[in-house]
Amino acid sequence: MxxxxxxxxxxxxxxxxxxxxxxxxxxxxxxxxxxxxxxxxxxxxxxxxxxxxxxxxxxxxxxxxAFIDQHVHVTGGGGEGGCGTRCPEITAYEIASMGIGTVVGVLGTDSISRSPADLLAKVRGLKAEGMSAYMYTGAYRVPPPTLTGDLQRDLAWIPEIIGLGEIAISDHRSSQPRQDEIERIVSDTRIGAMLAGKRGICHFHLGDGKRGLEPLRRLLSETEIPADQVIPTHVNRHTALLEEAADYALAFNASVDVTAFEDAGDGLSSFDAVSRLLERGVLSERITMSSDCNGSLPEFDTQGAYLGMKVARNTTLIADWQRIVREGVLPLELALGLISTSVARVLGLHDKKGxxxxxxxxxxxxxxxxxxxxxxxxxxxxxxxxxxx
The missing domain is CATH 2.30.40.10 (Urease, subunit C, domain 1)
Structure with missing residues (x-):
C-alpha cells in the first residue's frame, strides 16, 4: 500500500x-x-x-x-441502547481488504451525537487515505438533518453528497413520516440533484413493520417520481417483505437492495434473498447487495424494548457474493452487477465506475x-x- x-x-x-x-x-x-x-x-x-x-x-x-458498497456506517451506527452501544468507525483497510473501492456513508438512528458534518469529515478522511467515498445527507428521521439547512443546497453544493438516506420507514425507530412528507423530501432531493448533475437517489431503510413497502408503492403510483430515484434496502429482513420487494421490483421495474446480514435471524441471508428474487423473475440488474457495515444489529422484544446488539461487518457481503458465483446462481459477469456495475448505475456513477x-x-x-x-x-x-x- x-x-x-x-x-x-x-x-x-x-x-x-x-x-x-x-x-x-x-x-x-x-x-x-x-x-x-x-x-x-x-x-x-x-x-x-x-x-x-x-x-x-x-x-x-x-x-x-472494484466493488461498491452503497450502505456503510463509516462513522459507526448504533446507540439504540444508550451511548455505550455506539458502534465504532470503519477503517480504510477494512474496506479495501474486501475488494471494495467505493463506499457511501450513512447515518442511522442516531443523528444527535453524530451528524452529517461528522459523516462528511469521515468521508473526506477516507478519500485522503485513497478510498473513493461519498455520503447521503439525512438520517432515519424526517425532517432529515442536513449540512446547509436545506436538502437541495446539500445536493447542489457538496460534491460528496449523492443522495438522501437512510430514511427509516415501517420501523418503530423511524419518525413515522406521513406520505406527504416522504413525497416532499424525495422531490427536494430530486431537484437538488438535478441542479448538480447527480442522480440523487433516496435510500430508504425498511423495518419489519406491517406497512412494508406501501409508502414507496404509493410514492411511485401517485406521483411523477421515477422508480430509479428510490432504493429500498434491508428488503430481506423477513420473508414476507422480500416477497413484497419482488412484487415492487416487477411492478415498477425498480431496483431493490438486499443486506448481507451476518446473522439473518428471522430474515434471509443475502445469498438466499438474491436467489429468491431471481426465482421470482426479478432481473439481476435490478438487484444490489450492501453490507450495512459498522451499523448495529439490535434486538428488541415484542414491546420494542432494547435487548442487545451486534456490530455488522462487511465480510458477509463478500462471502455471500462468492457463494452466489460458486453455486451457479449467477455467472461471474452477472454477479459483478450485484456489488459493482448495477450499484454504479443505481448511484449515478455509471459513467466512471463499475x-x-x-x-x-x-x-x-x-x-x-x-x-x-x-x-x-x-x-x-x-x-x-x-x-x-
Whole structure:
C-alpha cells in the first residue's frame, strides 16, 4: 500500500493479470493506468523504454471492477441502547481488504451525537487515505438533518453528497413520516440533484413493520417520481417483505437492495434473498447487495424494548457474493452487477465506475481463484495488498 501523494502514484501502472471481467469477459490481460484512469486494455502492451512505469505482475489473478458498497456506517451506527452501544468507525483497510473501492456513508438512528458534518469529515478522511467515498445527507428521521439547512443546497453544493438516506420507514425507530412528507423530501432531493448533475437517489431503510413497502408503492403510483430515484434496502429482513420487494421490483421495474446480514435471524441471508428474487423473475440488474457495515444489529422484544446488539461487518457481503458465483446462481459477469456495475448505475456513477473500460476510474480488484480479494486499486493506487498484510 502506497501513501497518497507519493512519487509512485504519479507513475504509469501496468497490471498484467490472468483474465479480466469488465464485467463481461475480455480477451485482454493487460490494464494500463494513467492519471487515475484506465488508459488502455490489451495483451502484451508495449511501453516505450524510459517511461515512468510500474508493472504489477499478477498472472494468477482475475481483474474485476472494484466493488461498491452503497450502505456503510463509516462513522459507526448504533446507540439504540444508550451511548455505550455506539458502534465504532470503519477503517480504510477494512474496506479495501474486501475488494471494495467505493463506499457511501450513512447515518442511522442516531443523528444527535453524530451528524452529517461528522459523516462528511469521515468521508473526506477516507478519500485522503485513497478510498473513493461519498455520503447521503439525512438520517432515519424526517425532517432529515442536513449540512446547509436545506436538502437541495446539500445536493447542489457538496460534491460528496449523492443522495438522501437512510430514511427509516415501517420501523418503530423511524419518525413515522406521513406520505406527504416522504413525497416532499424525495422531490427536494430530486431537484437538488438535478441542479448538480447527480442522480440523487433516496435510500430508504425498511423495518419489519406491517406497512412494508406501501409508502414507496404509493410514492411511485401517485406521483411523477421515477422508480430509479428510490432504493429500498434491508428488503430481506423477513420473508414476507422480500416477497413484497419482488412484487415492487416487477411492478415498477425498480431496483431493490438486499443486506448481507451476518446473522439473518428471522430474515434471509443475502445469498438466499438474491436467489429468491431471481426465482421470482426479478432481473439481476435490478438487484444490489450492501453490507450495512459498522451499523448495529439490535434486538428488541415484542414491546420494542432494547435487548442487545451486534456490530455488522462487511465480510458477509463478500462471502455471500462468492457463494452466489460458486453455486451457479449467477455467472461471474452477472454477479459483478450485484456489488459493482448495477450499484454504479443505481448511484449515478455509471459513467466512471463499475466497469473496466478506457476512460473509467482505475478502480480494480484482483481476485484469486476462490474470488478472494488479493489487491485493491483505487484511481490506480494500490490501497490493499494481502501480501503486505
Amino acid at each position: 502506497m501513501p497518497a501523494g507519493s512519487q509512485q502514484e504519479r507513475l504509469l501502472t501496468l497490471l498484467r493479470v490472468g483474465s479480466i471481467f469488465a464485467p463481461e469477459p475480455l480477451e485482454a490481460t493487460d490494464i494500463l493506468i494513467a492519471d487515475g484512469r484506465i488508459a488502455a486494455l490489451g495483451r502484451d502492451i508495449d511501453i516505450p523504454a524510459g517511461w515512468p512505469l510500474q508493472v504489477v505482475e499478477a498472472r494468477h489473478l482475475i481483474a474485476v471492477p 466497469r473496466l473500460a478506457i476512460g473509467f476510474d482505475a478502480d480494480v480488484a484482483l481476485l484469486n481463484s476462490e474470488l478472494q480479494p488479493q489487491q485493491t486499486f483505487v484511481a490506480g493506487n494500490c490501497i490493499f495488498d494481502v501480501s503486505s498484510g
